[in-house]
Amino acid sequence: MSHSLNQPTFRQRLRPWFTGFDIGLVIAIALLCGCGLLAMYSAGFDHGTRFVDHARNMALAGLILFVVAQVPPQRLMALAVPIYTVGVVLLVATALFGLTKKGATRWLNVGVVIQPSEILKIATPLMLAWWFQRREGRAQPRHFVAAGLLLLVPTALIAKQPDLGTAILVFSSGFFVIFFAGLSWRLILPVALVGGVSVVALVAAGPTLCEPGVDWVVLHDYQKNRVCTLLDPTKDPLGKGFHIIQGMIAIGSGGVTGKGFMKGTQTHLEFIPERTTDFIFAAFSEEFGLIGCLLLLMCFAFLILRGLAISFAAPTAFARLLGGAITLSFFTYAMVNMGMVSGILPVVGVPLPFISYGGTAMVTLGLSLGMLMSIARARGLMQS
Template sequence: MLIETYSKRIKPFFTGFDRTFLLFVVLLIAVGILTLYSASFNLPVRVTDQLRNVLLTFVLMWGIANLSPQILMRLAIPLYTIGISLLIAVAIFGLVRKGAQRWINIGIVIQPSEIMKIAMPLMLAWYYQRRESALRWYDHIAAFALLAIPVGLIAKQPDLGTAVLVFAAGFFVIYLAGLSFKLILPILLAVTIAAGSLIAFEHKICQPQTQWPLLHDYQKHRICTLLDPTTDPLGKGFHTIQAVIAIGSGGIFGKGWLKGTQAHLEFIPERHTDFIFAVYAEEFGLVGSIALLLLYLCLIVRGLYVAANGATLFARLLAGSLTLSFFTYAFVNIGMVVGLLPVVGVPLPFMSYGGTALVTLGIAVGLVLSMGRQKSLIQS
């Protein structure tokens, strides 16, 4: 009798979640552990650390998923305010490492920009929920202002990768809230023309004596190296060149698990974090890479399904933006590894080694599960 009563009390905390969405997350983490095991052949403790990170992530994921949307809405303003305050503190007296001022010591050393990956979409989803009955065009301007503050502070550190992720998370909320695609199209056209011009006039604009307005020399060098990695094969271009060699050497079916020579001979830099996709592609080939991309696609489609069935505007916007953020993570990381995008230090979601990134992603998954669980509990 006691066991039955206890079971009834516990059961609600484990029901109502979208199991399909959670299954795709678990599969990606499992693939990540297998790939990390191969990438960390010379330092197996990384796998143990990552398993500990996975356990912590699932605990946080479960805890967040059991929070109601009403509680999460009340957390939006405090979390956003704390995040902005910490970013300002970083700009004033943050710790400098490798030329970047991204960290602050508050008893423990933290990177406040990670907070904004969650706080930004949470804040904007709350804002649009409050404005749902009387939404006007200027509300989008106010939303962009809320977004511009943290993105500007993060970009100034400088941390372009995190700035892109925070901007994407906030922008997806604004777009899903009703921003017209007609307003986005001219920007996409301008970016396309700019990218085409860079490619067409690469040999002229990448000369050492050519100065680029509004950009530092290292930013110019990063873009020029992206256009032609062979101009700096032992420097900035080394990562891209070695990653592309690894991916190409994998062929159609790959060399097999634990048999990747580029990784095991230590040619691939950061092979356990930002460039883990190169390790995976070398060992599992084109077929394995397509399977991994399909797994990410399934995760995103299912997440959007959860978002589309959200009980409130807040739930739909938050779940939708976080799901599309997973797409941004994967797109930027894989584009970076194959040489289509600059190397900006964005991890491959659920696969790259690292506790902070995995915990942040786990919290995002918990939020998506919470948004989907709300309607499930109402219907039951």
């Protein structure tokens, strides 16, 4: 009798699995998932099973988040070198033996077809956070140079596939780790200044550089076309400029309050290409207008601020660097996607987290948020 009374209840057995979960982060994720389901129901209403599949992908990402959150940051740190090494080896194998589709060699058949570049979205910040954890408090310039090489290897291999969108995401996630590790502003500002001057020069010289027959040397023809289309999409309104023009029309036609849920004409008359994936922000803007976009931006801002708060309070340098990089990667995703849909940035195929359809992207999202929740739990368990 006394033995049965001392046995823990089912609720008591479950409690350790949820102890330390950050409520603010859970709320931010729930809000963005709600926005994603709302947008996908409308944009994918007559697009097969997109809404159901999107909900399934979200559930899978939630399960991955829960499982990864149970793994302590110390265990994640032990996985950093093996995952990064395997990822780079797979990228090299892709370059040598990969499958080519539509002119891009991004996939590798290892019994199942995989896209190794997705692994590096997680592996790169993991590796760099491990690198600086091992040198905490004594990082020297040569350590930052070595970190730069660790970052440039996967970035260059992915860019060569070519997959500029993923290369940008991998580079930015690694750069955030190096920045938080103490990269001097004296090195960042000159590069930023050169970049700014280059953009101004490109805009000024655009009409000449975009003339037929002008070779840009450092870029593929399709990349040159994307930049030239960004500078003047009206040159080919029914061809290369169609995506940008229709996206801007949809965003502008939404006005302040939007046309209303399920009432987007650009969306439902199929003028917006890729309306459930890369250009879903245009469909969202058309139906919910400026107010809806501001609310969506506030949800992303809430997620980012909560993630940064978790990172800054993390117990180790590894957790702080990894958490900060993961958090700011959401800023990169959102900025690049919204920028390209709005005609501010070139179209590079970057999804909008939680909102765009895509199973692989959702799995990566679950892994990233699971690591962030693991960091939050580590701090909470230490305090308890």
